[in-house]
Amino acid sequence: MKNMLVPAAAAAGILAMTVAATQAQDRMQEPGVVGSPPPQDFSLTVVTGENGEPVIEGESEFTLALGGYYRFNFVCPDAEEDQSGFHFEAPDLVANSHLRVYSVGDIELYIQGQTFRAIECDEAGSARFSFHPMRRGVYDLYVRDHSDPPQEAFGRVIVE
Amino acid sequence: MKPIPAITALAALVTASSALAFNQDELDGLLETNECFGCDLTGADLAGAQLADNYLVYTNFTGADLTGADLSDGFMGLTIMTDADFTAANLQRANLGGADLRGAVFQQADLTEATLSDVSASNADFSGGTLAGANLRSANLRAASMTGVDLSGADLTSALLSGAALGEANLEGATLVNAGLGDADLTDANLSGANLESADLDGAVLVDAVFCGTTMPDGTVNDDGC
Numbered sequence: 001m002k003n004m005l006v007p008a009a010a011a012a013g014i015l016a017m018t019v020a021a022t023q024a025q026d027r028m029q030e031p032g033v034v035g036s037p038p039p040q041d042f043s044l045t046v047v048t049g050e051n052g053e054p055v056i057e058g059e060s061e062f063t064l065a066l067g068g069y070y071r072f073n074f075v076c077p078d079a080e081e082d083q084s085g086f087h088f089e090a091p092d093l094v095a096n097s098h099l100r101v102y103s104v105g106d107i108e109l110y111i112q113g114q115t116f117r118a119i120e121c122d123e124a125g126s127a128r129f130s131f132h133p134m135r136r137g138v139y140d141l142y143v144r145d146h147s148d149p150p151q152e153a154f155g156r157v158i159v160e
Numbered sequence: 161m162k163p164i165p166a167i168t169a170l171a172a173l174v175t176a177s178s179a180l181a182f183n184q185d186e187l188d189g190l191l192e193t194n195e196c197f198g199c200d201l202t203g204a205d206l207a208g209a210q211l212a213d214n215y216l217v218y219t220n221f222t223g224a225d226l227t228g229a230d231l232s233d234g235f236m237g238l239t240i241m242t243d244a245d246f247t248a249a250n251l252q253r254a255n256l257g258g259a260d261l262r263g264a265v266f267q268q269a270d271l272t273e274a275t276l277s278d279v280s281a282s283n284a285d286f287s288g289g290t291l292a293g294a295n296l297r298s299a300n301l302r303a304a305s306m307t308g309v310d311l312s313g314a315d316l317t318s319a320l321l322s323g324a325a326l327g328e329a330n331l332e333g334a335t336l337v338n339a340g341l342g343d344a345d346l347t348d349a350n351l352s353g354a355n356l357e358s359a360d361l362d363g364a365v366l367v368d369a370v371f372c373g374t375t376m377p378d379g380t381v382n383d384d385g386c
Contacts, residue, residue, distance in 0.1 A: 138319065156318075
């Protein structure tokens with residue numbers, strides 16, 4: 001249930017530092033590009049359980065490197081309509097991250113000094129956001145349905 | 161230009177300067193006033209120091225020696241304490257919220273009712289210490305050594321303890337709601353009265369662990385060891 005993203009990110013970081021050290025004098029900065037490497041994707045997939053509750057399918061725990069560049073994908077493959085959709089929140093993670101781009105399908109929102117509260121799947125699909133985690137910590141991911149009290153599922157992001 | 165020698169030289173310079181980095185003026189000021197904000201005390205020798213009721217927010221104690229020091233009731237939030245040695249130190253009621261404690265040693269240290277919420281303490285060593293009544297909410301204690309630790313009444317809600325060594329730990333009355341205990345070693349641990357609701361025990365070793373009035377991850381109460 002755990003996904004270790006650090007080794008790859010660390011290796012990429014070391015490689016990037018080495019490349020930067022050896023090529024800094026040769027390379028011109030490209031305007032408009034803050035971080036040149038593409039973000040590393042990870043996904044939280046939520047399906048509907050027998051009683052309509054959210055069930056996390058696959059990985060639910062993710063370890064990220066401080067300052068790395070990641071793209072979180074919230075995937076709802078079987079959501080159908082407003083009353084049975086799922087609500088995703090990760091308030092502490094987004095509060096301690098630098099958010100860059102939100103996207104739903106091919107629509108992308110480039111963020112400048114903004115954050116968000118929640119993502120809701122009212123139909124099948126996915127939404128994603130790219131970010132740099134900026135503070136070490138253990139951050140809970142919450143997924144709830146619309147019942148009262150809500151049925152919940154939890155994930156976790158660890159920033160080390 | 162040959163890049164590798166330059167990088168090697170830079171790395172050596174950084175390593176050497178890190179090892180010697182603490183600022184003597186700041187250390188003297190701390191010992192005189194009991195306060196230091198954002199000081200660099202890397203590698204400082206503070207063994208046995210009397211620093212109760214201190215104010216040390218954002219201070220860097222990387223690799224410092226604080227064995228036997230009295231840091232009780234101190235306010236040390238967001239400090240950097242990686243690889244520091246707090247063996248047998250008194251940290252009762254100290255506030256270490258959000259501190260970086262990776263690899264730090266707290267063997268036999270007294271952290272009764274201390275605040276360690278949101279700390280990064282992976283691979284830290286708390287063995288034989290006391291964390292009774294401590295606040296460890298959302299703490300990262302991955303692979304920490306906590307053998308024989310007194311965690312009675314501690315709040316470990318949403319804490320990450322995967323791979324931690326908790327053998328013979330006293331978790332009586334502890335709150336472990338939504339805690340990550342995957343692959344943790346809880347051999348002979350006392351879980352009487354503990355609340356493990358929604359906790360992850362996947363792969364945890366529970367040999368001879370005591371369950372009495374223990375709320376399990378599915379919400380049921382386990383009285384097997386009463």
